[in-house]
Every structure is written in structure tokens, then in C-alpha cells.
Amino acid sequence: MKRKIFVRLGRDDVKPAYDAADITIDMIDNFGALDRGLGQLLDRLFKLGAKPSEAAVDLMILAAAVYAADTGVSRERYADDGWTRMIDLNVPVAEAGFWKNQQDHLSQMLKFLTGDHWSFTFRHRPNNFQTFTKQPEKMDLTDFTQVSLFSGGLDSLIGAIDLLASGQRPLLVSHYWDGEASSAQRQLLEVLKERHGDAFESVRAYIGFRKLDFAEAGSDNNQRARSFLFYSLAVVAADAVASTNKVLIPENGLIALNVPMDAHRLGSLSTRTAHPHFIRSMSELVNALGIDVTLENPYRFKTKGEMARECKDRDLLAELAPASMSCSHPAQVRFEGAQPQHCGRCVPCLIRRASLAAGLVETDTTQYFLDDLKGSVLDSKSADGKNIRSFMFAAENLRQNPGRARFLVQKPGPLNHDDLDAYVGVYRRGMEEVSEILRGVRAKHVG
Structure with missing residues (x-):
């Protein structure tokens, strides 16, 4: 069942009588200012002396609407197959013609990212x-050398440390909605500020939508479209400042490829948030809109352990790593009577644990809900053992048939053929890293 969403700019922006939209999202607050956290981000950039183009602002508004739809429209309720939704967005933009020319590209890009069918109607903004x-x-006297995403995770922390230790001056851009991500970002930025002072600036955007916004639609917690929003915020920042047009996406190669552990985790069931194809598609969209910004993942050929081991300030990394947040769902352990923390058993947690074991001399002091992987037999039908068992099977299959790596890395999406050997290498090394911490771990069906 298709869900039609009308994105409104103020009370006077009334949808046509023939538009039978199911849901209306208003992007303007009661004071006539851009809402949903988008206006606060622009104000922060203005205070830095930076001014983005209207095309970049359009991209940000569209990305926020896509994120709202992705998190607000229930797959269970509105996807005929239990996963694939049909979502139509009617969005106001400054130059509707530019956007209409990119409709097909945008739809295909988001289908790759979320697994859904997206369609768009673009209209001119109200007068x-x-x-x-x-x-x-003030005048734009910023001298930023690049804009870098800063999620509060371990990879973005390493990216920031490397830039600062190299004498660069980054503008760190963060998106947050849940308390765990916000807390991690705030703690890490405070310490980085103490150590590096004015060597960098940061912009944090509090953007999200509550269940009340989609009372008819239910909700969806997969957040596949979050990276589209996150990248768009960084594009706005890079477009605004005069000193750089470069956006860095610090993500290790194993997670970026996100090869499914088994045949049942295909398509958007495995996230593609930093997949090279999506980054390339995003770059093409941005450039087609006349925005002079490039997006690049500088760690796409490195494992997470290699990122940690080669970090330019490993002492600082060892100190700050426990405060970073890598878990995919840190709040879920509440259902098991614990405070939000790293679960220790999801795929991002396992890769994190492996990377710190491989990359740092110090013992990992991160608090994990599943702290001891080897203390007992883990039930592979439960949350404790499901991903661990899948990882063990995938690693064993790769050891028995290493040539399959060339096929597996291309399964999630298309890759540049010239880089294929490098992606095969990072996949093999990354899987071996995780295998090291799983040696001696027992996981099987119990009962």
C-alpha cells in the first residue's frame, strides 16, 4: 500500500484538493522559522560566517523528509511483503526543474539504501x-580543511583524531536523536576540545520525528535512510564554508561493504549506509544539483583494527574509545534489565571488540552487556548467540573457499572494478580480525 506524504512549508502551503496525501509534515514552526532542528543547524553555520546555497538547503529538507518517512511508516503494516514499502513524497524546493531531472536517480539511490520504492513530486516553494x-x-574567515562526519562511533573518533594529529582543521558534523548517540558525541567533543582547542569546530544537529508525527502510520526502527540525512547535513556544511568542498565519511571497509553473513540477510536487511555505491550515487546527485562538494571514505580499504592500530594518537584513542558508541541498538538491553550500553553481540559490537583487540595494546575497557564471550555456550537462537554463530559460519566458509570473497564483496552492491582487489583484501582481513576474538567461543542451538 503506497503512503503519500505532503511536506509543507508553513500554514499557507496548502496541498491541492486533488492531492490525497495520507500524512502532512510541516517543516516550519509556529514562529515562521525552519523547524525540526534544520533551522538550528543553519543558525550555527551563520554564526561561523558560512552561508549554504538554497540547493543545499533543499537537499537537507528533502533528506529530513525521507528520514521521517523511513522511520515513520511501518513496514509491518504497509509493506505487502513485510519489508518493501511504497512511499511518495511531495516536496517544495527552490528550483523544481533541477529536482525533477534527478527523480529517477534519487529513487534508485534510495531504493538501494532502504529497499523501498520511492517516488517524488517536486513543486516550487511558497513565495x-x-x-x-x-x-x-560575520565574514566567512573559516579555514576548514575538510568537513568530517562525527557520529560518536569509534570510526568517526579515529577519523577526527587522525585529522587533528595531522595538523588539519576539520569541521565535525554530527546528527543525533537518541540519548546514547548524543551523550557519546558530547563527551568525545569535550575532551577533543580540551586537547586541541580551536583546531576544529563542531556542528550538531538534533533532527528526528516522534510517533505523534505519524500517528496513522506506525513506526519503523531500522533507520536505513539515516545516512542520507547525515550526508546531506555534511554537504550543507561543506557548501556553506568557503575554504573546503570535501566531505569525509570515516568508516572501515568491512562495515562499509557489509557483506551478508548468510543467504537470509540480503538486500536492505544488511545496511548499506557507507557502501561505496551509495557514496558514489550521493556524490552524483549533489553534483547534478550544482553543489560543488565531494564525498569520500578515506578508510574504505582499511579494517577497523587497522584504523585503530594506525591511529596517529593511539594514547588518546585508548583513553576515549570506551566513551564512543558503536552498538546498533544500545537501548535494547533495557528489556533485559540493563541501562543502555554496548550489547557486545551485534555485528557492529563484534567488529568493534575485534578492532580494539587487534589495534590497541591496552585492554578494551568498554562496558558490554554480554561481557564474556567464552563464559558459557551461547544460544544461537537468542540475541546472545545469533550474530556470533552467523559470523563463525561465514568465517569458516571463507576459510574453506577463500576465492568466494571476490563474489561475496559484490553481493551487496556494485563496486568499481579497479578497486575490487582492494575490497576483497579488506573483507578477508576484516573477517579474520573478528575470527580472532571468536576463537574458543561456543555458540549452538540450545534446546
Whole structure:
């Protein structure tokens, strides 16, 4: 069943009588300002003396609407096959013609990312919202060398440390909605500020949508479209500052490829948030809109352990690593009577544990809900053992048939043929890293 969503800019932006939209999202607050955290991000950039283009602002508004739909429309309720949804967005933009030319590319890009069918109608913004940018409070004298995503995870922390230790001056861009991500970002940025002072600036965007916004639709917690929003925020920042047009996406190669552990985890069941194909598609969209920004993952050929081992300030990394947040669902352990923390058993947690064991001399002091992997036999039908068992099977299959790696790395999505050998290498090394911490771990069906 298709869900039609009308994105509105203010009360006067009324949908046509023939538009039978199911849901309306208003992006303007009661004071006539851009809402949902988007206006606060622009204000922060203005205070830095930076001014983005209206095309970049359009991208940010669209990405927020896509994120709202992705998190607000229930797969269980509205996907005929239990997964694939049909979502139609009607979005106001400054230059509707530019966006109409990119509809097919945008739809295919988001289908790859979320597994859903997306369609779009673009219309001109209402007259009273023809521009959201304004003259900054001061001249743009920023000297940022790049914009870098800062999620509060271990990879983004290593990326920030490497830039600062190399004498670069990054602008770190963060998105948060849940408390765990916010807490990790805040703690890490405070320490980085103490150590490096004015060597960097940070912009944090609190953007999300509550269940009340989609009372008719239910909700979905997979958040496959979050990276589209996150990348768009960084593009706005890079477009705004005069000193750089480079956006860095710090993500290890194993997670970026995200090869399914087994045949049942195909398509969007395995996330593609930093997959090379999606980053390339995003870059093509941005450039087609006339936005001079490039996106790059500088760690795409490194494992997470290699990132940690080659970090330019390993002492600082060892100190801050426990405060970073890598878990895919840290709040889920509440159902087992614990405070939100790393579960220790999801795929990101396992790769994190393996990387710190391989990359640091110090013992990993991160608090994991499943702290001891070898203390007992783990039930592979339960949360404790499911991903661990899958990892063990995948690693064993790869050991028995190493040539399959060339096929497996291309399964999640297309890769540049010139880089194929490098991706095969990082996949093999990454799987071996995780295998090391799983030696002696017992996981099987219990009962």
C-alpha cells in the first residue's frame, strides 16, 4: 500500500484538493522559522560566517523528509511483503526543474539504501519561503580543511583524531536523536576540545520525528535512510564554508561493504549506509544539483583494527574509545534489565571488540552487556548467540573457499572494478580480525 506524504512549508502551503496525501509534515514552526532542528543547524553555520546555497538547503529538507518517512511508516503494516514499502513524497524546493531531472536517480539511490520504492513530486516553494539562507553575522574567515562526519562511533573518533594529529582543521558534523548517540558525541567533543582547542569546530544537529508525527502510520526502527540525512547535513556544511568542498565519511571497509553473513540477510536487511555505491550515487546527485562538494571514505580499504592500530594518537584513542558508541541498538538491553550500553553481540559490537583487540595494546575497557564471550555456550537462537554463530559460519566458509570473497564483496552492491582487489583484501582481513576474538567461543542451538 503506497503512503503519500505532503511536506509543507508553513500554514499557507496548502496541498491541492486533488492531492490525497495520507500524512502532512510541516517543516516550519509556529514562529515562521525552519523547524525540526534544520533551522538550528543553519543558525550555527551563520554564526561561523558560512552561508549554504538554497540547493543545499533543499537537499537537507528533502533528506529530513525521507528520514521521517523511513522511520515513520511501518513496514509491518504497509509493506505487502513485510519489508518493501511504497512511499511518495511531495516536496517544495527552490528550483523544481533541477529536482525533477534527478527523480529517477534519487529513487534508485534510495531504493538501494532502504529497499523501498520511492517516488517524488517536486513543486516550487511558497513565495514567503523562497530563501532560507541569510547574510552571516560575520565574514566567512573559516579555514576548514575538510568537513568530517562525527557520529560518536569509534570510526568517526579515529577519523577526527587522525585529522587533528595531522595538523588539519576539520569541521565535525554530527546528527543525533537518541540519548546514547548524543551523550557519546558530547563527551568525545569535550575532551577533543580540551586537547586541541580551536583546531576544529563542531556542528550538531538534533533532527528526528516522534510517533505523534505519524500517528496513522506506525513506526519503523531500522533507520536505513539515516545516512542520507547525515550526508546531506555534511554537504550543507561543506557548501556553506568557503575554504573546503570535501566531505569525509570515516568508516572501515568491512562495515562499509557489509557483506551478508548468510543467504537470509540480503538486500536492505544488511545496511548499506557507507557502501561505496551509495557514496558514489550521493556524490552524483549533489553534483547534478550544482553543489560543488565531494564525498569520500578515506578508510574504505582499511579494517577497523587497522584504523585503530594506525591511529596517529593511539594514547588518546585508548583513553576515549570506551566513551564512543558503536552498538546498533544500545537501548535494547533495557528489556533485559540493563541501562543502555554496548550489547557486545551485534555485528557492529563484534567488529568493534575485534578492532580494539587487534589495534590497541591496552585492554578494551568498554562496558558490554554480554561481557564474556567464552563464559558459557551461547544460544544461537537468542540475541546472545545469533550474530556470533552467523559470523563463525561465514568465517569458516571463507576459510574453506577463500576465492568466494571476490563474489561475496559484490553481493551487496556494485563496486568499481579497479578497486575490487582492494575490497576483497579488506573483507578477508576484516573477517579474520573478528575470527580472532571468536576463537574458543561456543555458540549452538540450545534446546
